[in-house]
Structures are given as C-alpha cells and as structure tokens.
Amino acid sequence: MQLKYNSSYPSVEDLIKQAKRKIPRFAFEYLDGGCNEDVNLIKNTADIRNVELKPYYLTKHERSEMKTELFGHTYDAPFGISPVGLQGLMWPNAPEILAKAAFEHNIPFILSTVTTASIERIAEITQGRAWYQLYHPAEASVRDSIIQRAADAEYPVLVALSDVPTFGFRPRDIRNGLAMPPSMSVRNILQILGRPEWALKTLIHGQPAFETLKPYMEKGMNMKQLGQFMNRTFSGRLNEERIAPVRDKWKGKLVLKGVASEEDVEMAIRLGFDGVIVSNHGGRQLDAGQSAIASMHPIVEKYKGQIKVMMDSGIRSGVDVARTLASGADFTFLGRTFMYSVAALGNEGGNHAISMLKIQLQQVMEQVCCEKVEDFPNHLIK
Numbered sequence: 001m002q003l004k005y006n007s008s009y010p011s012v013e014d015l016i017k018q019a020k021r022k023i024p025r026f027a028f029e030y031l032d033g034g035c036n037e038d039v040n041l042i043k044n045t046a047d048i049r050n051v052e053l054k055p056y057y058l059t060k061h062e063r064s065e066m067k068t069e070l071f072g073h074t075y076d077a078p079f080g081i082s083p084v085g086l087q088g089l090m091w092p093n094a095p096e097i098l099a100k101a102a103f104e105h106n107i108p109f110i111l112s113t114v115t116t117a118s119i120e121r122i123a124e125i126t127q128g129r130a131w132y133q134l135y136h137p138a139e140a141s142v143r144d145s146i147i148q149r150a151a152d153a154e155y156p157v158l159v160a161l162s163d164v165p166t167f168g169f170r171p172r173d174i175r176n177g178l179a180m181p182p183s184m185s186v187r188n189i190l191q192i193l194g195r196p197e198w199a200l201k202t203l204i205h206g207q208p209a210f211e212t213l214k215p216y217m218e219k220g221m222n223m224k225q226l227g228q229f230m231n232r233t234f235s236g237r238l239n240e241e242r243i244a245p246v247r248d249k250w251k252g253k254l255v256l257k258g259v260a261s262e263e264d265v266e267m268a269i270r271l272g273f274d275g276v277i278v279s280n281h282g283g284r285q286l287d288a289g290q291s292a293i294a295s296m297h298p299i300v301e302k303y304k305g306q307i308k309v310m311m312d313s314g315i316r317s318g319v320d321v322a323r324t325l326a327s328g329a330d331f332t333f334l335g336r337t338f339m340y341s342v343a344a345l346g347n348e349g350g351n352h353a354i355s356m357l358k359i360q361l362q363q364v365m366e367q368v369c370c371e372k373v374e375d376f377p378n379h380l381i382k
Helices: 012-022 023-030 039-048 096-103 120-125 138-154 171-176 184-191 196-205 211-216 223-233 240-249 262-270 294-302 318-326 334-369 371-381
Strands: 068-070 074-075 079-081 110-112 131-134 158-159 253-259 275-278 309-311 331-334
Touching: 012 023, 012 334, 023 158, 023 171, 023 184, 023 334, 039 294, 039 318, 079 096, 079 334, 096 120, 096 334, 096 371, 120 138, 131 138, 131 184, 138 211, 138 240, 158 240, 171 318, 240 253, 253 262, 262 275, 294 309, 318 334, 331 334, 331 371
Parallel strands: 079 331, 110 131, 131 158, 158 253, 253 275, 275 309, 309 331
Antiparallel strands: 068 074
C-alpha cells in the first residue's frame, strides 16, 4: 500500500504534542499516564532505548524486507496495534479508524473487550483478520458467549489477558473522575469546551460505550451502576482452571498477553498456547515491576522456538521496533503511538502512524544491512 505520511508530524513526539492540543485533558491523561508514580512507564521505553545495534557497511546488500509470517499469515510489517480500552473516549470512532488502517496496511489489530467498538463491527472492517483480546468474565456464560461471537466473526487469534487481576492505581484518572461516560465535573466540562473539534465529533458519533458488552448490560445504567457491572462481570485473575475451558472452546490460535515471568510462559506452553505477548500493560498495572524488555530477555533465551514470543509496552517508534526484534521478539505491538496519532490527526491518524513506523523501520534495516526481520538478532550488541 502507498504510504500516507504527514511530514508535519515525523515523530511520535510531534504526535504527542498535537494530541495534547486536540483532546480534553482527562482523555489525554488516561492515554498518556501509567500507574502510581509512572516509574515503569518511563522505564519501559528507557530500557528499550539502551539496546544498541551493530551496522555492517561493507557487506553486500540488495534490499531489506519487513514482511513477517505469524500464525500462518504473512503481514507487511513486524508490528501490530495493541488493544487499548476506551478508545472512543480519546477520539471518536478511534477503533474503527485504526482497524481500517491495519487492514489496509496488512498488520494485525487487536480489539479490546473494553473498547468502544463491537466484535462484529471490527470483523466487518477487517474482513475477519482482527485479533480479539478477552478480559476474562466472572460468569462462564458470558465468557462462552463472547468466545462464540469472536469465532462466528472469524477472528483468527484470541488473546487472553493475564495482567489485570486488579485494576491499576492511576492517580490522574482518579482525580479526573474517569468513567464511561466521564464525570461531568466543572473542570471536565471546561476541558471539553476548550476542545471544540473533539466535542463536535463526539456529538456526531454519539457518546462512547462498551459496544461488545452491551448484550450483557441492563439498559439505562448510570455511572455507579456501570461501575458495579464492570466489577461484577470481570474477574481478571487467570489460572489453569480458568484457562482450560478457553483453550477447549477456542479452535483458532491462542495467545497469552501480559506475561512477565518464565514460570507463566512454561505454563502457557503446557496449556497449549500458541504465543505469548510479554507486556506490563504499558506500565499501567505494576509500578514496581520490571520493564517489558527486561522481562523478555530470559524468556527469549529459554523459550524462543517453542512458542511465539511477542512484546508490547514501551515501544514508541520504528527504531524501538528494531531494538525489540533484535532483542529476540518474533513480533511487536504498539498502543499509545497509534492513539496519539488518531488523537492528533483524526481519520488520517491510523495510516500516518503505520506509514511513519514502516519508514523508520525500513531506514534502520537498510542502515545496519539487515535483509530480513528474523536477522535482527545478528545486529544486537550485547
């Protein structure tokens, strides 16, 4: 596909600045922030950027190819779009914008259970190529219904989320009264009035809602009732007994997301998972934990080749994708970069972010003389 790239925003830092100008503060802080003191949020990217690559300038080199095979499908790049909750709160129609761009660029888009587009709508946009991330429901009937809907919509990959046994402590969101819909405090109303484009587009598209969960919700819930519903419906802690029925019912590829230890990867292999995504939820759950790339190193050394090892959390640019692949990941995912881009550029944000990342990654591959994605570890300076 032809790359659609806005030269006014050549880096994620440019997109962040524009996104901050375009959306209300409560929405930006939800997107931008981590948990507690943001220690792991900052460490995620900092540790990735400590990775160095070795270039070979005199080696014969014809071309670099970033196409990557994963679970029987050849994607046009070794990165995809991570699941992000409340996307429509940050920019109206955001999941649809990103799913469409992912389909056009032939990269995976992962739909979150708690975002603002339905399983069926995203399947329609992507012609059944999107992945689905499952927040584990407390009730088996809801779990089975969601899994069947994803199967009926022909999602090829189900991603079981493991790193939200409890909701993260996020001071910004607490101060902002963030909910669905957001608390209409005087401060939040003033923020909305200061972002007229966001307000108008939200009015046109309608108030964002948890579209996938609507069949299981009573109509006309207020914010307190909605909070009670979420707490009652989801029980995020996974264990072998909870995973086994998911594996039995899901006939496609199964991935465990939120892995941060060798022990959990060992269990994932034993339970028949096809892949893991090493992740700390973008630094939004455990501030005292390791960065994602630090957790990934021993997992790659011990399990690469036995199971697909992917990673998200802290990856912001195409250069970060290269660093992560060189560190041994089979594939990578990014969340915030895509959401910054949609918040900054609206309908063009998805295409812009994917094009920017492809251009950045291609430049690194050409620079270091890396012909194929799987050759990146040969350029790692240990």
